[in-house]
Amino acid sequence: MKYKKLGDNILYNGSQIKPFWAFQELKLKGSSIVSWIGPMKIEPEELIDYEDVNHEIKSDEMIHFIIEHFDIQPADIKTCYHRQRMFVMIVKDTLCEFGIKTMRKGDDIYFKGKKLSVSISTCSNSSMKIHFGMNVTNRGTPEDIETIGLLECSNDFDYEKIDVCIDKICKSYIYEIRSIEEDITKTKVF
Amino acid sequence: MKYKKLGDNILYNGSQIKPFWAFQELKLKGSSIVSWIGPMKIEPEELIDYEDVNHEIKSDEMIHFIIEHFDIQPADIKTCYHRQRMFVMIVKDTLCEFGIKTMRKGDDIYFKGKKLSVSISTCSNSSMKIHFGMNVTNRGTPEDIETIGLLECSNDFDYEKIDVCIDKICKSYIYEIRSIEEDITKTKVF
Amino acid sequence: MKYKKLGDNILYNGSQIKPFWAFQELKLKGSSIVSWIGPMKIEPEELIDYEDVNHEIKSDEMIHFIIEHFDIQPADIKTCYHRQRMFVMIVKDTLCEFGIKTMRKGDDIYFKGKKLSVSISTCSNSSMKIHFGMNVTNRGTPEDIETIGLLECSNDFDYEKIDVCIDKICKSYIYEIRSIEEDITKTKVF
Amino acid sequence: MKYKKLGDNILYNGSQIKPFWAFQELKLKGSSIVSWIGPMKIEPEELIDYEDVNHEIKSDEMIHFIIEHFDIQPADIKTCYHRQRMFVMIVKDTLCEFGIKTMRKGDDIYFKGKKLSVSISTCSNSSMKIHFGMNVTNRGTPEDIETIGLLECSNDFDYEKIDVCIDKICKSYIYEIRSIEEDITKTKVF
Amino acid sequence: MKYKKLGDNILYNGSQIKPFWAFQELKLKGSSIVSWIGPMKIEPEELIDYEDVNHEIKSDEMIHFIIEHFDIQPADIKTCYHRQRMFVMIVKDTLCEFGIKTMRKGDDIYFKGKKLSVSISTCSNSSMKIHFGMNVTNRGTPEDIETIGLLECSNDFDYEKIDVCIDKICKSYIYEIRSIEEDITKTKVF
């Protein structure tokens, strides 16, 4: 599984959740996790979550993670949501190590009751995709819900720490997936 | 998914990891999570982890969790390990709420470098099984590795809190599995 | 699995066979069976059965059933057709209890050699869908095949009985699916 | 799918439910349905249904059907139970054509509230197995439940009709499975 | 599995790789292998291989094979690529019997370092598709890679032999798939 951190300030508009985005746009072949910092504004036609219809999904500055898995064929949405949960738990755990204690509910992370993140999973027949976005600040987020950004969670947190934090999250996730693969090869089944 | 907490001081000897144990011994039908406090001494013939061969797996007092899932047919060890990881993350998270900050590596939990838990997953064609055991004290644990028990992690922690903690872990896990089921029903796939 | 009977006289135009129709149109989340009485006229672009191309699929008044299942991931057309067959057998059985003895061939039901019903199954990666439509009368059905409606099968049958019959069919199907889930949890496998 | 009717009066002792029985005992290779008339007395160690433990499963004379499917790999118990239900519905339907109106609940068939049949499904990783047994008479059946045999359901029913009935059931089931295979090849999926 | 050899000089434009092409265009229902001789010019919008984007895929005269499988549900791209490899190995083997010794790398066949063939696999949820095209001559092939046609590989090879060769390849592949089905039914699993 490859990890690539993009330097550009790319808009997450929902198109990146499509299968093969990493290969088509970044020439990144195979299972991968891509991360960058940039705004979010999801086009209605790119919505994956039917419950999000008629809601604005936007933020001026977020850390984005796009994950794609090809290891399970056919891909299925159930396994994908298991991995999404594992990823979100790793995010929560990593933030905690940086002194930011959050609360998780399903695939959402909250700080003092304020929404810090958005996430969705989807799949095609051949790959599983996960998007996880976490506000850096709450600027440009929807007005109908209380939101917060990482920089507002802690005075201690800055872009340098964000950068370290992103690396740690991605490497932990990659390690987790690989360690599961390894555990299978030592386990008796009935 | 059913949750049952047993009052008896049952020995975990490895036989409980077998499929249909909950139904055959407890008349608990369907997917379930069972928990109790008791010693552990795994019989060599019940070993599931081929890396554990020739190691003693024992402890005088542990919190045991036995999970069985029938929702995916055929059952597979890969999905089972995903759920095991989710469970262990929930345990770590819950302990943290009780003031016990641990470190997780794969399916093991450590406190200040000392091993706090053991875990294994397995499956048959029709069900997935998970065992997670966490030392209450380090009495009776193997001498060749450094271990610790919950009561030794914090002066604050006692049997009453353990009881609350067990409930919280089990309910969080059940909620998590159900919330994944629900998320599937609102998600567009490609 | 949820059951909803619609009071409106909705046209079945084939769009209802699409995954997530129940959620998008009726806010019905999860596995469900929806039933209503209304006409049918399938738009060519909504055809699922490649053998129906260039055939008119229409009727002035039918009982419609739309089933969606999310319990198996990934969804597959083979399992879906097994469930469709089970559903059609339940329909035949229920009609028999109301004194209407029909003949079944695959997913079609006939009364005295006249076609009483239409049915199709399909799936996406994440859900299985079944449509079953049964003529209330034969008005507006295609002229190139002999058709019949329930009211023409028996003088005894009326809208009140149709209403009871619909409930019975849906409840029997829901019971059947649940009883299968339960049988899995008591069965030894090799 | 092959169909073989055995002339011998073979005891059903539960060993026939094991995968590859038809190949090992009858040199019948591949998916098959085997039928014969004979007694039943299931050895405790051959029990598949954990709910049957400590119950006597016996009858002096039954029609036995043993089905094995290799078409789905890996085999799974859920699909197997779907097929069992389809088979039992076909049995009920066929009996009805012979004038015997029965009531079905899950995989059991009753005549006037009396149990007429027993059934179980199971699988290994590579094949699905179904046993369905129907009393010819109620002689030798357990005393703790009310049972009945086909000959006691109708004065009209005799061994000649039983023979015709067996053929009809088996051929209908084989046709059903094949028609599902065919429907898959004409169906658009999303 | 059906085999059909077309007499017409049909252009392979990439549309034939779509699921259900054989049924929709040729009324060929079920798993099949179709073969014909004709040119190739793939329309950009029909490209399946993301690595082929911006490359010309063309040839004036090729032997085309289009395979579709419905036997595994849901269909998956991994199994499909296994079958494609088996097919290409059979092609290489058959050519060898006709005195043309080629070299294979993945799904490509080379003669003295020159590319002789193109191939792709894909699937929908319900069927697996394979295209394999082999140049009869190298006329009209892209100029940026060295290519060759069968007639240029050997003076001995002519259209009559090509015809025999096509039959042999198709029959060998059909035999192979069927022999796998049969081997399953004689094999003990753990």
Next chain:
Amino acid sequence: MKYKKLGDNILYNGSQIKPFWAFQELKLKGSSIVSWIGPMKIEPEELIDYEDVNHEIKSDEMIHFIIEHFDIQPADIKTCYHRQRMFVMIVKDTLCEFGIKTMRKGDDIYFKGKKLSVSISTCSNSSMKIHFGMNVTNRGTPEDIETIGLLECSNDFDYEKIDVCIDKICKSYIYEIRSIEEDITKTKVF
């Protein structure tokens, strides 16, 4: 996927086909291919092929290959047989490069009508296993079938070449499996 060539003259007695043999006996963890030269004499209780019952499966000197795959969960016998066929085709192809032209039928290889090899595939829920054995000489092979060994196929062939040949076969197979994994990540699905 790991490759290990053993120097010892190990007897293949059928026990090596069991899942986890490479891990339990050789500490080789994960998917692997193991090869060695040694005799074969399969114990009746280790027989996997039900058609081999009552046949002697033996040879004084064979090249043995034992393959185990953990990449597909749950493992299934159908995919396993596809890989076995690919492996046998690679063996045939490699022998051909060494000047030994053989004929393949299913999983058997013949030289001038004489049997050169034996093979079987099997699986548990979590791994797929393949054994392929090829006679070095025909000494000690069953008398009721005509057999041959590699050294008898060609005067040119010796132990040094056998050694090179084994490496080539194993590396080609490993390459093939990996190239399939890669092709998946560049392929559009429907």
